[in-house]
Amino acid sequence: MIQQYWLYLIYLLGSVFFIVGLKMLSGPKTARNGNFLAAAGMTLAILGTIFMHKNEEGESIGNYAWIFGGIAIGTVLGWISAKKVKMTAMPQMVSLFNGMGGACAALISLVEFGHLHGDTPPVTILTIVAGLVIGSVSFSGSIIAYAKLQEILKKTFKLPAQNILTIILLVSILGLSIYLSFGHASTALLYVIFALSLAYGILFVLPIGGADMPVVISLLNSFTGVAAAFGGFLYDNQVMLTGGILVGSAGTLLTILMCNAMNRSLTNVIFGSFGGGGATAGEASTFAGGSVKSSTPSDIAILMNYAQKVIVVPGYGLAVAQAQHVIHELEAILEKRGVEVKYAIHPVAGRMPGHMNVLLAESNVAYDKLVEMEEINDQFATTDVVFVVGANDVVNPAARSNPASPIYGMPILNADKARTVIVSKRSMAAGYAGIDNELFYYPNCLMLFGDAKDSITKVVAELKGMD
Amino acid sequence: MDSTITFIGENIQLIYILILSIFVGIEVISKVPSALHTPLMSGANAIHGVVIIGAIIVMGHAEAGNWPALILGFLAVILGTLNVVGGFVVTDRMLEMFKKKK
Secondary structure (H helix, E strand, C coil): CHHHHHHHHHHHHHHHHHHHHHHHHCCCCCHHHHHHHHHHHHHHHHHHHHHHCECCCCCECCCHHHHHHHHHHHHHHHHHHHHHCCHHHHHHHHHHHHHHHHHHHHHHHHHHHHCCCCCCCHHHHHHHHHHHHHHHHHHHHHHHHHHHHCCCCCCCCCCCCHHHHHHHHHHHHHHHHHHHHHCCCCHHHHHHHHHHHHHHHHHHHCCCCHHHHHHHHHHHHHHHHHHHHHHHHHHCCHHHHHHHHHHHHHHHHHHHHHHHHCCCCHHHHHHCCCCCCHHHHHHHHHHHCCCCCECCHHHHHHHHHCCCEEEEEECHHHHHCCCHHHHHHHHHHHHHCCCEEEEEECCCCCCCCCHHHHHHHHCCCCHHHEEEHHHHHHHHHHCCEEEEECCCHHHCCHHHHCCCCCCCCCCCCCHHHCCEEEEEECCCCCCCCCCCCHHHHCCCEEEEECCHHHHHHHHHHHHHHCC | CHHHHHHHHHCHHHHHHHHHHHHHHHHHCCCCCHHHHHHHHHHHHHHHHHHHHHHHHHHHCCCCCCHHHHHHHHHHHHHHHHHHHHHHHHHHHHHHCCCCCC
């Protein structure tokens, strides 16, 4: 019994580490240590479980070879893939790991269902089924999110009557789960629920556009937290419960914060996926007739060289082109010539909030050069040159002025207010929201077509030649 | 109905933990700057890897001849470890980028 109490103490410590770690993760100075602390809490909880856990019959953990073998395989695979992944592919990696957690919860439920006796209380069965359903939805949803961000799945498709279909699916999952728990506990039915849940996860994420993927990943992340918490109920395990619920509630709040940053509601993200609407396409053509001014690297080098202040607006295009190093080079040259250079970071620039900060920090851009939207928006009017690199929707003035636009109301960077706006872009293709950008047709806007990295490298070469 | 009430009664401490954890989770991250949203999400992602403990319990109590349980349990341990290790390492890599330059 004493051993059991020691385990409780370890779980308590683990839970405290999770809470303090999560708290520290929300401040820039303490974040890294917070992550270590949470990892330490996890290690404690895992080792404690392996060596001290006893089940209701008082049996200790066995099958050490299987357990350590599994942990070894998981550690090596997880470590290597986390170390090797490029910074640009970070979001989908998080999604993939989240899916693994969901699958783990689902598998636990599948095995535990096999251990049921005739006298198991229905609520316990419901706990098992809930872990299975939420875990499976999280798993299949995360895999789809991964495939979308990795561009294995390029199109956003919507089945006919998609919303009705998903609702029917959801209701049948709920109904069958209750019937299984309180009525007839059959393994076949459990597998039907398993399959339906996987299908639901797929249908849930498929119609959602790439730009909204961060919100979806965050939501699925909190789902997995809840699935882990159901495991905590099942095993009477405090650390699983605190860890799971902590992520469930913090993840839900984080999801809402992300939606707020885009001025959208969660329901709008899930059900009103944009980009497919006919109205949007028709509207785009109203100013598609206007003319776009294309420019050359040498003109742009001259403009920047004689500017006093340049603001760079980075977007996902910068990440795709791997242009973070060359943009830093450009910044260094301009700074040396007395030009003030800042980066304007939109809260949802890139594909995840904070994505640009991570990417630019990787190429040694000073932290204080990255300015958040609220602070920099008033400075655009006094800026000579704004250099938009691979960003689109976050500088679309339609969000301010056109109530018919799907992104109307989303806070944007007021790049259009600057004296000159230079847009580095591969082509005239629309952004993730799938809508045209009238900024490109403004008289103060110059386009620099081509791969961002190539274009900026050319501008840097021109600048060097101007010594 | 009786069995449900019994369940609640027997698990009342867990239910308290559940309710309080919900509030702690919300409170703890309510003032996060948007630049840290991604690392925070990733860190939280690693924390829900705590589901690995369930996998260890399943695996540790699977009987020797019960192959489905052994295999599913083994898979669960691998996937859970992936979630934990990958999650923490990826988060650390993101945060490494935030260290102050000079």
